[in-house]
Amino acid sequence: MRPYTVSQLVLLLALVLTACSNPTPVPTPTPTRAPKPTPVIENRLSAAERAEIFEAVWQTVNDNYFDPTFGGQDWQAIGDAYRQKLATVQDDRAFWVDVLNPMLFGLGVSHMGALPPEFSSQMDPMTFSAGTLGMDVRSLDGQVVITEVTEGFPAAQAGLKPGLVITALDGRAPEQIAAEALQTPPDNERNRRANLVQNLRTLL
Numbered sequence: 001m002r003p004y005t006v007s008q009l010v011l012l013l014a015l016v017l018t019a020c021s022n023p024t025p026v027p028t029p030t031p032t033r034a035p036k037p038t039p040v041i042e043n044r045l046s047a048a049e050r051a052e053i054f055e056a057v058w059q060t061v062n063d064n065y066f067d068p069t070f071g072g073q074d075w076q077a078i079g080d081a082y083r084q085k086l087a088t089v090q091d092d093r094a095f096w097v098d099v100l101n102p103m104l105f106g107l108g109v110s111h112m113g114a115l116p117p118e119f120s121s122q123m124d125p126m127t128f129s130a131g132t133l134g135m136d137v138r139s140l141d142g143q144v145v146i147t148e149v150t151e152g153f154p155a156a157q158a159g160l161k162p163g164l165v166i167t168a169l170d171g172r173a174p175e176q177i178a179a180e181a182l183q184t185p186p187d188n189e190r191n192r193r194a195n196l197v198q199n200l201r202t203l204l
Contacts, residue, residue, distance in 0.1 A: 041093040041116050050095045054086055057100060057114055061107075071108055078106045092116065097183070105187030113185045133204055135160060139193040144174045144200060169203055177203070 045053070058079045065075075082103040089095050096116050104112050134153020137144055144166040149155050166174065178196040185191070 041096055041118055043092045045092050045095070047089075050089065050092070051086065054083070054095075054100060054103075058103070061104070065107075073107055075107070078103055101183060101185075102187070105183075105185060108186070110186035110191075113183075135204070137166060137197055137200055137204075139197050144197070166200070169200060174200065 062075060062079075082099050086095070086099050089099055096114065100114050104114065132150075132153065133155040134150035135146055135155035136148040138147045139145075140147075146155075146160055146162055146164045146166065149160055149162055168174075169177065172180075174196060177199055178192070183192065184195055
């Protein structure tokens with residue numbers, strides 16, 4: 001990659017300092033690129049391929065897990081239980097959502113999971129790029145509640161206010177959106193709520 005010249009670096013530094021010293025908040029521009037739809041896990045694997053992936057994941061954890069005691073969990077028994085469940089799986093979504101990731105979640109640690117190819121696109125920088133409706137949401141007492149609305153942004157212009165409850169988004173209830181999303185680790189109630197809110201923010 002071509003290095004910056006001294007004059008380019010000076011200009012870049014001046015722009016950064018100007019932005020940092022400006023006390024007036026600058027509204028985030030609305031993105032012109034359409035948001036990505038929630039990925040759908042396609043059926044592309046045969047039963048034999050699902051079994052091969054399952055064994056590769058189980059064996060990798062068995063051979064390389066940082067804790068030889070598996071945190072007191074019986075990894076062999078966990079694998080045997082989910083092998084039985086694997087035999088009943090008829091599609092790829094059930095394989096990833098109901099078998100492979102729940103098996104990994106059984107170890108009770110954060111940040112360990114397996115993603116199908118469809119979800120690799122969710123890891124790119126566009127997922128975290130700037131652009132907002134000028135509102136924030138939280139999961140409170142089982143409801144998705146608007147907790148913040150910024151004046152001058154589309155949410156405020158549409159009449160949305162803090163305290164309103166989101167009952168549907170694009171015709172889908174939050175519970176449906178949560179059920180369609182792939183749960184990321186750790187598998188606990190707090191993170192399930194966080195995943196739901198993050199999925200809603202991405203859709204918004």
